[in-house]
Amino acid sequence: MITTTLNAIRNHALPPSSWSKLLRHLGKKTADDEPLPLVTVLDSNGLDFALWCCRCLPEYHRLWRLFAVYCVRRVQHLMTDPRSVAVIDVAEKYANGQATKQELAAAAAAAAAAAVTASAVLAADAAYFASAAFVSSSCVATYAADAAAAAADAAAAAADAADAERVAQSDAFRLLITTGELPK
Numbered sequence: 001m002i003t004t005t006l007n008a009i010r011n012h013a014l015p016p017s018s019w020s021k022l023l024r025h026l027g028k029k030t031a032d033d034e035p036l037p038l039v040t041v042l043d044s045n046g047l048d049f050a051l052w053c054c055r056c057l058p059e060y061h062r063l064w065r066l067f068a069v070y071c072v073r074r075v076q077h078l079m080t081d082p083r084s085v086a087v088i089d090v091a092e093k094y095a096n097g098q099a100t101k102q103e104l105a106a107a108a109a110a111a112a113a114a115a116v117t118a119s120a121v122l123a124a125d126a127a128y129f130a131s132a133a134f135v136s137s138s139c140v141a142t143y144a145a146d147a148a149a150a151a152a153d154a155a156a157a158a159a160d161a162a163d164a165e166r167v168a169q170s171d172a173f174r175l176l177i178t179t180g181e182l183p184k
Contacts, residue, residue: 002038002063002177006031007055009041019048033153038177047170050177063176065095070182071169 010019010031023029025044026036038057042050054064069092072133079085093099172183 002057002060002180003035004038004041004053004056005033006034007033009036009053012053012055014052015049018045018052021045022049039174042170042174042177047084047166047173050173062095063180065091066182067173069095070172074165074168081112083107122157 006022006026008030009022022041022044026040031138038050038053041053051064057064069088072088072091076085076088087104087107087110090099090104094104111154176182
């Protein structure tokens with residue numbers, strides 16, 4: 001199980017409202033160095049803040065990048081240009097030590113020119129962010145959810161698609177931070 005501490009979180013310029021919410025959830029008034037399971041942060045403040053807290057855990061950079069790749073793979077079917085898919089493949093290889101930073105940058109630059117529709121733009125943006133630094137994990141998750149929503153026809157269906165994607169992402173992140181594995 002991946003843990004952090006309140007002091008580590010506090011040292012990364014967090015939003016005050018999120019900090020207050022987390023402290024209230026924990027029944028604490030101040031930060032400390034007691035191990036804090038990241039799943040507790042997820043339960044208290046939700047996926048976006050939990051992903052934001054990944055900044056204070058750079059030793060898990062590979063896992064954060066693989067989570068970003070996972071999120072983009074969920075909307076990969078919306079990508080109409082092979083360059084968008086290629087950057088996901090290179091980002092995954094990079095996370096696994098099988099591609100260089102130069103290869104990743106070249107694939108990201110190619111993917112940036114690949115979008116042709118609203119949902120493809122969002123999916124391509126998600127693919128691009130997956131190639132970026134691990135601190136972009138929340139951007140990737142958001143773009144992937146938005147791409148799923150943009151692919152739906154009606155406004156209600158779009159909202160439902162985005163909500164369903166965020167639930168799937170939260171479930172996958174919970175699995176990742178408790179077992180070190182992503183869904184297959």
